[in-house]
Amino acid sequence: MAVLLPVADAQQRLIALAPSVDVETVPLAQAHGRWAATEIVALRTQPDADLSAMDGYAIRFDDMPGPWQVTGESAAGHGFDQAVGAGQAVRIFTGAPLPAGSDTVMVQEEARRDGAVLHLAGEGPRHHGRNVRRRGLDFAEGDMLIAAGARLTPQRLALAGVAGHATLPVRRRVRVAYAATGDELVEPGTPLAPGQLPETNRLMLAAQLAGLPVELIDLGILPDRAEILEAAFRSVDADLLVTTGGASVGDHDLVRPALEAAGATIDFWRIALRPGKPMMAGRLGKAVLLGLPGNPVSAFVTTQLFVRPLVAHLSGAARPFPEPRIVTAGEALSANDHRTDYLRGTLVDGRAFASTIQDSSMLRTLARADCLILRDPHAPAVERGAPVAILDIA
């Protein structure tokens, strides 16, 4: 038997096949879900002045416990341009700049107002600077805020915006062409002749890539005909070509020879992985190609482990691979063989249970699963209650 490539080696070889795609600059809202192409540095200081954190009165702490004479008002966007002198206070609101001379904010719940005179009506601020957000509390101009290769989450977009950016440099969308192969396959809902089967890998793949910065090019269902496959592969204009089916060693498994006839070079084929062993990877012109196995569960798992990370890598992600987390085995698991196993499992109160039948054709089992339980090559048996690594898929 040919030596199977370990999963981690396959992942590293895959991302070595191509660098990230070109950089473009897009408005903040369009950068969501993409990865920062460069470090994002603050263009301004936030806050750019000492601001009140509460609604109340700006005072000089040394004037405690009052009383004070209220001389004006400072609101967000409308500061007060006179200094606060001894015994004076300024009505102030959350987010408003502290008037010159003041250093502390007394919350209004602890104050009593009698016309222009203000009295302490509680404990009052406990220390100098209480309820004041100092200039630069969040960040200072020039600070590095978002690392290159970090995902642009909603919160990072907001940070970039408050830091003065209206646009961000990101990688352009990755063009992913994809096809299913197999004579037995027809679109879901089509009346089935004997031997036919609804094709479900394309819609599952497209849904697994939703949320990633991709442009999808659907090449449809291709028959098990060498010349048709070759012609379809020759005309691919994409960053990534994903096929499913025909990846194994049967007489009708024509994907590899058709890819090669179309000019592809295969970098690796067959991984020490279950499900997903017959996956192949290489290059076809300027595209990276990934030939996934046809079994739906194998196609799903290899998309999680390879296709999505490759898209993330091409999009500039610094950490493109899914990171397992540790939970408790809800039941004993037997020792593993030489292939990394991704068992379809369910999580109940933080405990993982593997489905009884782990057949890579079974979509009902996959659909019930909310995690993949990771079993390393030659991992020893695991007792109930022992730690196990999982990947979330829900």
Ligand SMILES: Nc1nc2c(c(=O)[nH]1)N[C@H]1C(S)=C(S)[C@@H](COP(=O)(O)OP(=O)(O)OC[C@H]3O[C@@H](n4cnc5c(N)ncnc54)[C@H](O)[C@@H]3O)O[C@H]1N2
């Ligand atoms: N002698 C060997 N046979 C097989 C091996 C092996 O090493 N030696 N590997 C097995 C493994 S593991 C897998 S996984 C499968 C993968 O084979 P293929 O990639 O060639 O897949 P197909 O034969 O085309 O299809 C397998 C199965 O899945 C159904 N299928 C295919 N595409 C779709 C689709 N788009 N939607 C729904 N269902 C699909 C297809 O009808 C088959 O039932 O090979 C083993 N064999």
Ligand code: MOO
């Ligand atoms: O490795 Mo295959 O993907 O088990 O069915």
